[in-house]
Amino acid sequence: MIRNPRDLQRYTASERANHWVVGICFILLGLSGLAFFHPAFFPLVHLFGGGVWARILHPWIGVVMALFFLIMFFRFARLNLMGAADWDWLSKVRKMVDGDDHDMPEQGKYNGGQKLLFWGLTLSMVLITVSGVVMWRSWFDFPVELVRLAVVVHAAAAAFMIGLIFVHVYAAIWTRGTIRAMLYGTVTRAWAKQHHRGWYRQITGKN
Amino acid sequence: MALQSLDIARRSATTTEAPQVRNTTEVAKLIDVSACIGCKACQAACMEWNDIRPEVGNNVGIYDNPQDLDDKTWTLMRFSEVEENGKLEWLIRKDGCMHCADPGCLKACPSPGAIIQYSNGIVDFHQENCIGCGYCVTGCPFNVPRISKADSKAYKCSLCSDRVAVGQAPACAKACPTGAIKFGAKEDMVHYAQSRITDLKERGYQNAGLYDPQGVGGTHVVYVLQHADKPSLYAGLPADPQISPLVSLWKGVAKPLAMVALGATALGSLFHYVMKGPNEVSKELEEEMEKEDAK
């Protein structure tokens, strides 16, 4: 990819680093968590040095992820507030998925799908963090009925969040020219004008 | 022992059949609460045979000693003073693993082979495979397993599976001086219990009965209770223990369904890319920007 000095800055270095810390934690948590989730995935514990290590490490990685997610939440929450244009975009998302983005309403820095994803991930993260702490027997001893509820919430919210991340990652791969935004922070003007025209106008002052 | 046993009915976190060509007789330990004098010989024998020594505790004014099960206390006499039919009664129940036919611990355990159920009904923890997550505690309807503070492994009564495997009765049964603890084929134990219950009824305990809760498929430790209609009198013995519906939901169909849904999302994405192609920036916009750059 040729880098053009006129490319648009989409993410600062610290935003990117923040995102990657969360991403790496997520992958490690997903792999270790799935190992406990179903016997079919139990062999994944070997990536972490065995079952006992996976059990020890998982909650700590979770704590790191929760902290960095919180910082990321404060960075991006305002930009993800939903408006009428977003719901309009979402109502037309079928066409978008079908590969026809001509009639899609103009979008700012994030489109309706990205915003909904943001709130879905935030909700999952809250549920997972709270339930994860309740399940953490090395440190806590909550009433057993509460722990029973927590394991169901943790497993369900984790499965939901993994599903959301599949969609998130695929959307980034599908929309060409997007992944570089999280690698070195810039996108091309053409990319911005096509996918986020409102944002393009706002930062370039052009039409 | 589990590694060479050929009589395994169930193995935790294992989706294929366990080795089970050898079939053993279903066993049970019968605890006749009405014949227990609270001497704690069973507790001492348990410590002796298993060679574990719980810490010496403090007297807090009750006979329960130690005050709760722990990683080194696999059986414990629990003393309850109750008033029934205008009489003070001292009910002494030997608490410990009930060896459920449908064990909640085994159902909850995520680690292959950490919990085994033999065809004779004994539910055994194999600490070499235990990862210390505590899911067994979450799954147990009787609040029995304990996680060791020293090694983070789960421990509980093994029904002396090592002794039973060589034709011996569990240490507690062997030590009981009043015959309140009996061990043998489950069928024989139930039969013997019936004679005890008849006897108790004749002596005025109208509600005497056998505690062999069907909610967990029956247990391999069964009690003769003077007041079988009120198990909770006996230091909170649950009236109708069952694997919690939350645990069944957690370990039930929800998981395979979630895995199918996730697999479908991943495959769906791949096929979407293959069939619809990527979402590229349009040629016109690219050219527009190139012109701008040329200026």
Ligand code: HEM
């Ligand atoms: C603050 C964050 C988190 C904490 C404190 C936490 C804690 C825990 C604990 C204590 C367990 C039980 C196993 C063990 O003791 O290690 C567990 C299981 C699990 N975790 Fe987490 N976790 C967190 C975040 C996550 C995230 C982000 C994911 C998803 C990618 C996840 C997925 C799972 C899964 C799938 C299981 C297995 C659940 C089951 O057995 O059904 N966790 N977690």
